[in-house]
Amino acid sequence: xxxxxxxxTIRIQQDDFDIAREIAVLTGNRTDIGAVVSFSGICRGDExxxxxxxxxxxxxxxxxxxxxxxxxxxxxSRWPLNGVTVxxxxxxxxxxQNIVLVLTASQHRQAAFQAAEFLMDYLKTxxxxxxxxxxxxxxxxxxxQARDDEAAARWxxx
Amino acid sequence: MKVKYFAWVRERVGKAEExxxxxxxxxxxEDLIAWLSGQxxxxxxxxxxxxxxxxxxxxxxxKSDAAIAGAREIxxxxxxxxx
Numbered sequence: 001x002x003x004x005x006x007x008x009t010i011r012i013q014q015d016d017f018d019i020a021r022e023i024a025v026l027t028g029n030r031t032d033i034g035a036v037v038s039f040s041g042i043c044r045g046d047e048x049x050x051x052x053x054x055x056x057x058x059x060x061x062x063x064x065x066x067x068x069x070x071x072x073x074x075x076x077s078r079w080p081l082n083g084v085t086v087x088x089x090x091x092x093x094x095x096x097q098n099i100v101l102v103l104t105a106s107q108h109r110q111a112a113f114q115a116a117e118f119l120m121d122y123l124k125t126x127x128x129x130x131x132x133x134x135x136x137x138x139x140x141x142x143x144x145q146a147r148d149d150e151a152a153a154r155w156x157x158x
Numbered sequence: 159m160k161v162k163y164f165a166w167v168r169e170r171v172g173k174a175e176e177x178x179x180x181x182x183x184x185x186x187x188e189d190l191i192a193w194l195s196g197q198x199x200x201x202x203x204x205x206x207x208x209x210x211x212x213x214x215x216x217x218x219x220x221k222s223d224a225a226i227a228g229a230r231e232i233x234x235x236x237x238x239x240x241x
Contacts (some may be wrong), residue, residue, distance in 0.1 A: 005240075043220070057240065058165060059166060059240070060162070060164055060214070060217075060233060060235070062164025062217055063214055063217035063218075063233065064240075066217050066218075067217075067219075078221060083176055088240065088241075099241075100240070100241055120241055123240060123241040124238070124239070124240060124241035125237075125238060126219065126238065127238060127240050127241070128164065128214070128233075128235060128238055129238055129239065129241070130165035130235065130236065130238060130239050130240070131239045131240070132165075141165055141166045141236065142239040143237075143239070144236070144237030144238065144239050
C-alpha cells in the first residue's frame with residue numbers, strides 16, 4: 001500500500017487568501033488526490049434583515065492555532081485525508097470579504113465532504129474567535145447560536 | 159498566574175490580561191470566577207452570568223470544576239463565534 005501523507009496547514013492572518021492558490025499548494029505534484037472540498041466563510045451584508053456595515057474578528061493567539069490543529073488531527077484520524085488547510089482571518093471585514101477557508105483533500109469525495117463539515121462545525125463552536133458586528137444601530141458582539149452547538153454535537157462519538 | 163480576557167469579558171473587565179495571585183482556597187475555575195467577582199464591580203459585571211463564561215487553562219478548554227493548580231495561563235471568554 002502506498003504511503004499517503006497528509007500535510008496540515010493552519011494559518012491565522014489578516015491578509016486575504018487565494019482559494020485557487022491554496023488548492024494548488026495542497027494538490028501540487030500529487031496524483032493520489034481525487035477530491036478537494038473547499039469551504040469559504042464570507043462576511044454577510046445583513047443579519048436577520050439588519051444591514052451589517054462591518055465585522056471585526058478577535059482571536060486568542062496561540063490557543064486558536066492549537067485548537068484548530070487538535071481538530072485537524074482528529075479529522076485526519078477519522079477520515080482518510082490527503083491534506084487539510086485551514087485559514088482564518090482576523091481584523092475588520094466588509095460584507096463580501098473572505099473570513100475563513102477550509103480545504104480537505106482525499107482520494108474520494110465522501111471523506112473530503114465530511115471532514116470539511118466536521119472542521120467547520122468545530123471551528124464555529126470550539127476555536128477561540130469572536131465576532132463583533134457594526135451596523136447603523138451600533139456595534140455589538142455576535143451571540144453564539146444553539147444551532148452551531150447542535151451541528152458540532154452530531155460529530156461526537158459515543 | 160497569568161489571566162487573559164477576550165471579547166466582551168475583556169471589555170467589561172477593562173483589561174486584556176493581568177497576573178494574579180489568588181489565595182490557596184481558590185482551587186477551581188469556578189472558585190476563581192467567584193474570587194475575581196469579589197474584587198471589583200468590573201469583574202462582577204464581567205462574570206455576572208458565570209454559566210455563560212467559557213474558560214481555558216494553558217490553551218485547552220476546561221469545565222468550571224477544573225483545578226487551577228499548576229496553571230500558567232487561564233483565559234475567560236464568551237461562547238465562541240468564529241468561522
